[in-house]
Amino acid sequence: xxxxxxxxxxxxxxxxxxxxxxxxxxxxxxxxxxxxxxxxxxxxxxxxxxxxxxxxxxxxxxxxxxxxxxxxxxxxxxxxxxxxxxxxxxxxxxxxxxxxxxxxxxxxxxxxxxxxxxxxxxxxxxxxxxxxxxxxxxxxxxxxxxxxxxxxxxxxxxxxxxxxxxxxxxxxxxxxxxxxxxxxxxxxxxxxxxxxxxxxxxxxxxxxxxxxxxxxxxxxxxxxxxxxxxxxxxxxxxxxxxxxxxxxxxxxxxxxxxxxxxxxxxxxxxxxxxxxxxxxxxxxxxxxxxxxxxxxxxxxxxxxxxxxxxxxxxxxxxxxxxxxxxxxxxxxxxxxxxxxxxxxxxxxxxxxxxxxxxxxxxxxxxxxxxxxxxxxxxxxxxxxxxxxxxxxxxxx
Amino acid sequence: xxxxxxxxxxxxxxxxxxxxxxxxxxxxxxxxxxxxxxxxxxxxxxxxxxxxxxxxxxxxxxxxxxxxxxxxxxxxxxxxxxxxxxxxxxxxxxxxxxxxxxxxxxxxxxxxxxxxxxxxxxxxxxxxxxxxxxxxxxxxxxxxxxxxxxxxxxxxxxxxxxxxxxxxxxxxxxxxxxxxxxxxxxxxxxxxxxxxxxxxxxxxxxxxxxxxxxxxxxxxxxxxxxxxxxxxxxxxxxxxxxxx
Numbered sequence: 001x002x003x004x005x006x007x008x009x010x011x012x013x014x015x016x017x018x019x020x021x022x023x024x025x026x027x028x029x030x031x032x033x034x035x036x037x038x039x040x041x042x043x044x045x046x047x048x049x050x051x052x053x054x055x056x057x058x059x060x061x062x063x064x065x066x067x068x069x070x071x072x073x074x075x076x077x078x079x080x081x082x083x084x085x086x087x088x089x090x091x092x093x094x095x096x097x098x099x100x101x102x103x104x105x106x107x108x109x110x111x112x113x114x115x116x117x118x119x120x121x122x123x124x125x126x127x128x129x130x131x132x133x134x135x136x137x138x139x140x141x142x143x144x145x146x147x148x149x150x151x152x153x154x155x156x157x158x159x160x161x162x163x164x165x166x167x168x169x170x171x172x173x174x175x176x177x178x179x180x181x182x183x184x185x186x187x188x189x190x191x192x193x194x195x196x197x198x199x200x201x202x203x204x205x206x207x208x209x210x211x212x213x214x215x216x217x218x219x220x221x222x223x224x225x226x227x228x229x230x231x232x233x234x235x236x237x238x239x240x241x242x243x244x245x246x247x248x249x250x251x252x253x254x255x256x257x258x259x260x261x262x263x264x265x266x267x268x269x270x271x272x273x274x275x276x277x278x279x280x281x282x283x284x285x286x287x288x289x290x291x292x293x294x295x296x297x298x299x300x301x302x303x304x305x306x307x308x309x310x311x312x313x314x315x316x317x318x319x320x321x322x323x324x325x326x327x328x329x330x331x332x333x334x335x336x337x338x339x340x341x342x343x344x345x346x347x348x349x350x351x352x353x354x355x356x357x358x359x360x361x362x363x364x365x366x367x368x369x370x371x372x373x374x375x376x377x378x379x380x381x382x383x384x385x386x387x388x389x390x391x392x393x394x395x396x
Numbered sequence: 397x398x399x400x401x402x403x404x405x406x407x408x409x410x411x412x413x414x415x416x417x418x419x420x421x422x423x424x425x426x427x428x429x430x431x432x433x434x435x436x437x438x439x440x441x442x443x444x445x446x447x448x449x450x451x452x453x454x455x456x457x458x459x460x461x462x463x464x465x466x467x468x469x470x471x472x473x474x475x476x477x478x479x480x481x482x483x484x485x486x487x488x489x490x491x492x493x494x495x496x497x498x499x500x501x502x503x504x505x506x507x508x509x510x511x512x513x514x515x516x517x518x519x520x521x522x523x524x525x526x527x528x529x530x531x532x533x534x535x536x537x538x539x540x541x542x543x544x545x546x547x548x549x550x551x552x553x554x555x556x557x558x559x560x561x562x563x564x565x566x567x568x569x570x571x572x573x574x575x576x577x578x579x580x581x582x583x584x585x586x587x588x589x590x591x592x593x594x595x596x597x598x599x600x601x602x603x604x605x606x607x608x609x610x611x612x613x614x615x616x617x618x619x620x621x622x623x624x625x626x627x628x629x630x631x632x633x634x635x636x637x638x639x640x
Contacts, residue, residue, distance in 0.1 A: 008497055011493070011496040011497055012497075015482075015485070015489075015493050018485070018489075019482055019484045019485055020484075022484040023484060214480075217480035217481075217482075217483070218478035218479065218480030219478070219479075219480035219481060219482060220478070220480075221446065221476045221477070221478045222474070222475075222476050222478070222479065222480070222494075222538070222541070222542070223497075224446060225444050225446060225469060225472070225474045225476065226469065226494060226497035226498060227465075227466040227467070227469040227470045227497070227498060227499070228466075228497050229466070390446070390447055390448070393446060394441075394446065394447070
């Protein structure tokens with residue numbers, strides 16, 4: 001056996017790949033639906049968010065005003081700021097509750113009188129704070145009214161010979177240090193989840209078919225009687241599962257590259273791209289996950305008596321890739337060393353960093369790859385030794 | 397030649413095989429006859445070394461299965477109790493897969509596959525996927541893949557289970573050809589007529605023990621019964637489970 005390809009594992013590997021390439025369900029899940037699910041969902045969500053932001057920014061605000069004739073200067077100001085003032089609905093309260101209007105401005109009869117007296121002139125905004133989607137419109141109206149108010153205040157102070165700056169003790173300047181890439185990163189935070197999910201989906205059917213499936217169709221005993229050590233047989237099955245998982249990940253990355261290319265992120269100042277070099281780095285980070293997923297799935301499926309039973313177990317396993325992503329969304333943390341060596345968590349952290357446009361430290365990459373690879377090899381070692389005893393070989 | 401010496405195997409408290417010894421010579425069909433649950437399958441599994449005996453040993457052409465399991469298996473062709481095929485592979489691919497696992501490559505693999513396909517009459521279905529095969533076609537394919545490496549010794553666990561009359565007849569003819577070629581054939585059955593029709597040498601197993609062995613003729617003489625069926629009933633102590 002000087003040629004390593006003449007060991008039994010290669011024969012088993014070739015057969016498993018060939019057989020599963022003929023299984024539409026396995027193939028579709030590994031190379032098509034699995035890899036496309038993430039990018040398509042991502043593209044839809046992102047397009048929706050971008051479209052909404054563009055809409056909100058461009059749409060002229062139509063503001064219903066009650067008693068517009070009582071404050072002509074204010075109405076002029078609002079019109080100059082791009083607000084189109086329209087007559088109020090017959091029942092303003094009901095219009096807000098029925099969600100026909102986001103916000104209504106009421107200018108009370110007392111307005112002119114208070115204005116002349118120099119006392120604070122009362123304005124009323126009818127809103128429904130519980131409706132998230134109206135907040136943009138409400139904030140815009142509020143902001144415009146405050147600007148008008150401070151303009152008038154400055155004029156009144158100047159008329160009385162007082163430096164208007166006295167009325168503004170604080171000047172608050174915000175510096176937004178996010179780059180367009182890092183703003184996109186918030187959206188791309190889901191990327192590691194979809195990639196890890198792909199690594200788990202890609203080999204799932206093959207892992208089941210090669211273990212519980214082999215048992216269910218009663219070919220396991222005949223297979224194990226061949227003069228090939230069980231470890232070689234399992235190594236071949238594991239390699240085939242890992243290759244399917246990896247192919248799934250590669251397809252997923254390519255789908256993301258293509259998908260992100262078509263999303264109009266730059267129109268709202270987001271940089272949503274996955275450059276080829278970053279894509280390769282992502283592949284390097286996820287590849288050990290594919291092996292880990294394949295080994296764990298093989299171990300679990302080996303203990304199931306039937307395809308269906310194995311499927312139930314492995315669908316439960318699908319919850320695991322989501323955990324680090326959920327953790328990071330709920331509680332965004334700065335990476336520390338042990339996290340970077342933890343499988344799944346490290347990939348989530350590092351790919352997030354990458355998506356934000358930050359450079360990855362070589363040490364961090366090495367830590368993630370070696371930590372996950374160590375876990376994967378340990379699981380693989382367990383997997384290939386499973387059928388050495390009689391128990392699993394004969395339990396039919 | 398297969399020699400089983402004092403085989404013993406228990407599963408927990410259940411002693412499946414208590415004392416099984418026999419010698420299956422080349423050029424002979426040896427039948428392992430016994431009612432369901434007598435320990436036939438467990439005995440066969442020890443012969444092809446999927447199970448380790450608690451006591452005793454098995455040699456295949458002089459090779460001790462516990463010393464050189466892979467060497468022994470290269471000299472064995474086995475049709476186990478479970479004979480599932482890969483349904484998304486064709487009959488030929490199923491056979492070639494096992495040929496490769498037996499170490500065959502290249503032209504040798506092709507010629508050996510051609511030979512077993514011809515011997516079992518699988519020519520017209522060799523390129524069909526095995527999904528949808530009849531029971532007979534499946535058993536033939538399973539036997540073909542067990543024989544692809546031209547083993548000297550054949551172990552068949554209840555080979556005629558589920559076969560119709562025509563398929564059974566062609567299987568018998570095939571086994572007789574193998575005998576003429578000098579092969580050592582061991583097959584198990586709980587069907588007396590089956591064993592009587594085919595075997596040169598019969599090993600009767602009951603409750604994990606060999607209770608009698610010899611040719612059909614010798615067994616009749618030994619029991620003093622003129623009828624073979626009566627002889628078996630007398631040996632086992634009950635006729636239960638022996639009829640087709």
